Amino acid sequence: MGYTRSGMSDGPGNMQHLRLQRAASRSDVFPKLVAMQRNLKARHFAVFRIAGAGLPNKRKLVCELDNWGPGGAEHQTELMTGYGEIFLDHIEVSILPLIWNGSENASFAEAGEFSPLIRRLESKTMAFSGIAFPVRLGAVGNGYVTFLATSIDLGSDLIIDQHVRSCQVMMDLLALDERRSVPAETLSEREIACLQLAGDGRISEEIAENLGLSVHTVNAYLGSATIKLDSVNRIQAIAKAIRLGYIH
CATH class of the missing domain: 3.30.450.80 (Transcription factor LuxR-like, autoinducer-binding domain)
Structure with a gap:
């Protein structure tokens, strides 16, 4: 040995x-x-x-x-x-x-x-x-x-x-x-991008500026991603997206 x-x-x-x-x-x-x-x-x-x-x-x-x-x-x-x-x-x-x-x-x-x-x-x-x-x-x-x-x-x-x-x-x-x-409906590219930036600590206004979207649209993407991931809030959605490999 x-x-x-x-x-x-x-x-x-x-x-x-x-x-x-x-x-x-x-x-x-x-x-x-x-x-x-x-x-x-x-x-x-x-x-x-x-x-x-x-x-x-x-x-x-x-x-x-x-x-x-x-x-x-x-x-x-x-x-x-x-x-x-x-x-x-x-x-x-x-x-x-x-x-x-x-x-x-x-x-x-x-x-x-x-x-x-x-x-x-x-x-x-x-x-x-x-x-x-x-x-x-x-x-x-x-x-x-x-x-x-x-x-x-x-x-x-x-x-x-x-x-x-x-x-x-x-x-x-x-x-x-x-x-x-997870439900068959997968996350869209925009939902993933918003989650990734949120996971990096960006607030909705910063995410909107980074992606060229309105704050309302960013919040809508984050909300729909949270629902798809069967999570109760944005923080839980980010954690689950990391575990599932959508973001890092």
């Missing part, structure tokens, strides 16, 4: 681009996970979301995306049997990544340089070592982005970088869910 101190290989400029570019479909999320898998030199990834949150004894982990390949169901069952309950309990109290040893690499969870950044789990009888990045986004959208392999490269900087990317993946999935729940 390698313990190289890997940095943010894509560079800060590309990381900023990653954060701002919202996935339009699940097919856009998959390449992000493949890139993360490459960075970690992992063999498999799986994204689990928590269903039944808030319901006693009803919580469970649901696999949303994975590249298990042949025998995938076996890997998933092994992981959930070994650590499923621990995953569910851990995310309620901590967002530290979890790591564990596989039977083929008993030294994986022993390196000390990144100890404050992770929680080690008791080893189970599993073929693969792994790391699971927990993500909490509120009442919904919580879960784990998980990577497994017999050999994974880990370092303090890389753990932080991949945790940030895991949050982006979960935000993408949540935004796609919300987008499906």
